[in-house]
Amino acid sequence: MADTTTLAEHTGIGPTTGAAGRPGTVPAPGAPADPPGGPDDRVPTVIADNVHIVYKVHGAGSGRGNAVSALRRIVRRTTTAGTREVHAVRGVTFTAHKGEAIGLIGSNGSGKSTLLRAVAGLLPPAAGRVYTDGQPSLLGVNAAMMNDLTGEKNVILGGLAMGMSREEVRERYQGIVDFSGINEKGDFISLPMRTYSSGMAARLRFSIAAAKNHDVLMIDEALATGDRAFQKRSEARIRELREEAGTVFLVSHNNKSIRDTCDRVLWLEKGELVMDGPTEEVVSAYEAHK
Amino acid sequence: MPQTLAPPAPAGPDTARLPGPGATPDPHLRELAARHGLTLSGARPALPEYSRRLWARRHFIGTFATARLTALYTTARLGQLWQVMTPLFNAGVYYLIFGMLLHTDRGIPDFIPFLCTGIFVFTFTQSTVLAGTRAVSGSLGLVRALHFPRACLPIAYTLIQLQQLIFSMGVLAAIVLLCGVPLTWHWLLMIPALLLQSVFNAGLAMVMARIGARTTDTAQLMPFILRTWMYVSGVFYNLSVFTQHAPAFIAAALNANPALIYIDLMRYALIDSVRASALPAHVWPMALGWALLSGAVGYVFFWKAEEEYGRG
Numbered sequence: 001m002a003d004t005t006t007l008a009e010h011t012g013i014g015p016t017t018g019a020a021g022r023p024g025t026v027p028a029p030g031a032p033a034d035p036p037g038g039p040d041d042r043v044p045t046v047i048a049d050n051v052h053i054v055y056k057v058h059g060a061g062s063g064r065g066n067a068v069s070a071l072r073r074i075v076r077r078t079t080t081a082g083t084r085e086v087h088a089v090r091g092v093t094f095t096a097h098k099g100e101a102i103g104l105i106g107s108n109g110s111g112k113s114t115l116l117r118a119v120a121g122l123l124p125p126a127a128g129r130v131y132t133d134g135q136p137s138l139l140g141v142n143a144a145m146m147n148d149l150t151g152e153k154n155v156i157l158g159g160l161a162m163g164m165s166r167e168e169v170r171e172r173y174q175g176i177v178d179f180s181g182i183n184e185k186g187d188f189i190s191l192p193m194r195t196y197s198s199g200m201a202a203r204l205r206f207s208i209a210a211a212k213n214h215d216v217l218m219i220d221e222a223l224a225t226g227d228r229a230f231q232k233r234s235e236a237r238i239r240e241l242r243e244e245a246g247t248v249f250l251v252s253h254n255n256k257s258i259r260d261t262c263d264r265v266l267w268l269e270k271g272e273l274v275m276d277g278p279t280e281e282v283v284s285a286y287e288a289h290k
Numbered sequence: 291m292p293q294t295l296a297p298p299a300p301a302g303p304d305t306a307r308l309p310g311p312g313a314t315p316d317p318h319l320r321e322l323a324a325r326h327g328l329t330l331s332g333a334r335p336a337l338p339e340y341s342r343r344l345w346a347r348r349h350f351i352g353t354f355a356t357a358r359l360t361a362l363y364t365t366a367r368l369g370q371l372w373q374v375m376t377p378l379f380n381a382g383v384y385y386l387i388f389g390m391l392l393h394t395d396r397g398i399p400d401f402i403p404f405l406c407t408g409i410f411v412f413t414f415t416q417s418t419v420l421a422g423t424r425a426v427s428g429s430l431g432l433v434r435a436l437h438f439p440r441a442c443l444p445i446a447y448t449l450i451q452l453q454q455l456i457f458s459m460g461v462l463a464a465i466v467l468l469c470g471v472p473l474t475w476h477w478l479l480m481i482p483a484l485l486l487q488s489v490f491n492a493g494l495a496m497v498m499a500r501i502g503a504r505t506t507d508t509a510q511l512m513p514f515i516l517r518t519w520m521y522v523s524g525v526f527y528n529l530s531v532f533t534q535h536a537p538a539f540i541a542a543a544l545n546a547n548p549a550l551i552y553i554d555l556m557r558y559a560l561i562d563s564v565r566a567s568a569l570p571a572h573v574w575p576m577a578l579g580w581a582l583l584s585g586a587v588g589y590v591f592f593w594k595a596e597e598e599y600g601r602g
Contacts, residue, residue, distance in 0.1 A: 044326050049319045095322070121332025122434060122600055129315050130331040131323035135437045145435055146357075148364070153357045160350035161438040163343075192364075205435065 042097040045216050045247040046119055046136065050128035053089040053114050053271075088114040090271040091128070096216075101238060101248040103262035103279065105255070105286050111271040112251045116218045119249070136216035137162075139209045147194040151182055151204055154193055158208035172211050179237070180207035181230055203230050210237050217241055218249040235261050255283050334596040344439040351442050355449035362450075377458040380413070381406045381465070384526055394527040399563040403466040407560055408525035410462055411553045414455040415491050416516050421447040422495025423502035423509050426599050433600035440599045441592050444495040452488050462560070471561055479559035487552040489581040493588030500592050503599055523549040530568065545570035548580040 089111045096102055104112040117123045119130050120138035145154050155176050159169035180203045182188045182196075193201060203226050209217070219238075226234065238248050238261050252258050258265060258279065265282035267275040275282045323329075335343065363369050384405055388394045395401035425443040426433060433440060459480070467473065502508045522544065523529075529550060533541035544550070551573055557564045558573075570576070 044322060044328065047319050047323050047328060049316050093316075093319075095319070119331055121597065124332065124597075129320075131319070131328035132331040133326070133328050136331065137437060139435070145431055146361075146429075147431075148361045149357050153353075153361075157350065157354055157357060158436060160353055161347065161432070161436045161442075163346060163438070166349050192361075209436075 044095050044097055044131075045100075045133040046094075046096040047131040048092055048094050048115075048119065048128070049131070051089055051092045051115070051118055051125045051130060052087070052127040053111070053118055053123055054126040055086040055088055055114075056084075088271050089118065089125075089268075092268070092271075092273045093128075094266060094273065094276055096247050096249070098247060099242050100264055101242050101250065101262045103258035103265040103283075104249060104251045104268060105253075105258060105265060105283065106268035106274075110268045112268050113220050114271075115268065116220055116249060116251065119216070120218060132216060134215040136218055137209055137212075137214050138218045139206060139220060145193065145205060145208075148192055150192055151177075151189040151196070154204065155189075155208055158205075159211065162209075162212050164212065176207045176211050179210070179233060180204045181233075199226055202226060206234060210234070210241070213244050214241065214246050216247045216249070218251075220251045221253070231257065255287065259283060332597045334593070337590070337593060340439055340441075340593055340596065344441055344445075347438050347442050350438065351446045351449065354442070354446045355453065358446070359450050359453055373454060373457040374461055377406075377410055377413070377461050380409055384409055388526040397531065398528055400466075400469055400471055400561050402469050403462075403471055403561050404528075404557060404564075405526055406462050406465050407557050408523075408553050410455065410458045411487070411556045412520055412523060412525050412549055413458070414451055414487065415494070415549055415552070416520065417454070418448050418451040418491040418495050419498055419516060420509075420512060421451060422498040423512055425495060425499040426503040427506060427509075430600060440499075440596055441496060441589065444499040444588075444592065445492055448488060448492040448495045451491070452484075455484070466560055471563075474562060476559050476562070480556065483552060483555040483559055483577065486577045486581040489585045490548055490552070491584075493581075493584030493586070496588035496592035497584075500595050503595075519547075519549060523547055523553060525553065546576065548577075548584070551577050551580065 092111075092115060104115070106112055114123065116138055118125050119132065120136045121130075121132075122138065145158065149157070155173060156169055159172065159176075160166070164172070177183055177189055180200075182200055182204055188196070188200065193204070196204070206219070206226070217238075235257065238250070241248055248261075250258065250261055262279050265275075265277065265279045265286075266273060267282050267286050275285055334340070360370075363372050366372055368375070381402075385402065389401055389405065395405075398404050422444045425447045426440060429443055433443075498508070498512075529544060533544055536544070551570065554564075554569050555573060555577055558566065558569055
């Protein structure tokens with residue numbers, strides 16, 4: 001990791017943004033006051049208000065599966081043995097708008113995925129609130145869907161689960177399979193999903209989720225495993241989703257794909273929002289910091 | 291790493307500290323959210339809205355159940371043939387132990403149909419409870435990947451077990467006819483009996499799905515509870531032999547057992563030597579009551595934790 005002073009210089013970590021002095025919708029110090037376009041004519045889709053997320057990790061320390069310690073836990077009615085709290089997101093505030101594609105960057109373990117899971121409603125914030133427009137959809141790398149079923153069944157079930165009608169699923173089925181490129185190297189769609197490579201599975205998952213127009217779609221490194229041609233197709237699809245007035249969040253460690261798809265970037269480090277602003281500005285600062 | 295962030299957690303800037311329980315949400319942001327109709331993420335919809343969404347996913351439930359059922363035996367060489375063979379082997383084992391070795395068949399005219407009906411009907415409830423326990427905890431990938439009313443899962447697993455039972459009932463019909471029991475109009479009573487039992491089972495599955503999603507130890511405990519339940523439900527013997535001499539409240543409690551009621555109804559429908567007088571009192575109202583109670587309680591109980599499934 002690089003020298004220690006640049007980050008503070010770039011981003012001005014240190015000034016407090018407590019409950020009293022928090023600036024309205026543009027939270028991070030160092031971010032431009034109001035992005036071009038003005039603050040009021042844009043429609044917000046996700047509002048995160050001072051979100052804190054604390055994980056309770058079971059099995060930290062020793063002796064979790066040990067029968068004696070398990071009994072002791074039951075008798076004392078505590079779960080504290082071997083439980084540790086991890087404060088993964090610390091007071092993040094931002095507002096996302098319709099038509100924005102927002103990149104999330106930061107080193108591994110900086111809280112990007114955790115933040116998205118809170119926006120999706122899959123993790124309760126320990127403090128603060130997340131307001132969303134409709135139900136955000138989160139596409140993660142390890143969402144497995146149904147591994148023992150064929151790709152074909154997964155496409156159909158995924159479509160139905162997202163609320164499509166049977167006719168809609170039938171209409172879009174071929175489009176989804178073509179988009180995923182699963183059948184480019186032979187008839188793989190009729191094989192169980194457990195036989196897919198991680199790249200193939202990720203591509204199919206993205207294709208299923210992207211077949212529907214989402215108000216808020218969050219993609220957590222799900223594109224990283226795809227090949228170049230697939231990445232091009234998905235970037236085009238992300239642009240389409242934005243034009244249909246959705247909001248797209250993208251977590252990626254590939255700064256090029258962030259630059260290609262996003263117009264705004266949030267930089268998280270150790271659970272805190274370091275910088276929030278136009279892509280080029282934030283990514284350059286991030287690269288300079290590395 | 292920057293020095294300002296280097297020290298362990300509490301030493302960070304003010305935002306990094308967890309605000310106390312008294313911390314209020316930012317009024318500006320709350321107002322902005324309200325103005326544009328944004329809602330708190332992860333909040334659970336009201337019961338009517340939830341039911342509407344569930345109804346909209348009915349095709350998902352059906353397709354999911356069929357897909358799961360076909361996937362169940364794909365790794366076995368005999369494939370779907372096991373759907374018929376598993377109930378047959380079960381019946382064979384119980385006949386060997388209880389009919390031939392322990393002679394619990396005394397006083398029961400058509401023992402083989404009696405025994406098979408009991409086993410198949412109880413197995414429906416038993417396997418639904420077991421499948422329900424894992425309905426949410428075993429589908430975490432799906433739950434985390436897509437948004438849909440989670441009640442789809444326990445209901446779909448109930449449907450899978452119902453489809454299994456319908457296979458078993460085909461086998462059972464063959465056994466019953468081979469044993470010389472005549473085919474009568476009474477057989478049509480199977481349909482309402484099965485329907486009521488399915489609603490009862492779906493309610494149980496939803497209760498177990500919520501418990502199983504939180505407490506993973508439940509899956510280890512359930513087989514023992516279910517076995518006890520099976521032994522008091524008169525699956526391999528005629529329970530009325532005991533209830534005749536037992537104190538009234540014990541007899542009433544044993545006769546109110548929903549598993550016994552559904553088994554007795556099915557025996558009454560299928561076997562002509564089982565007379566209406568042999569059934570516990572008020573058997574149809576009890577069957578209906580248990581179905582409605584379990585279905586309603588299970589549904590509301592499951593919905594109450596809707597926003598928590600898939601977390602952690």
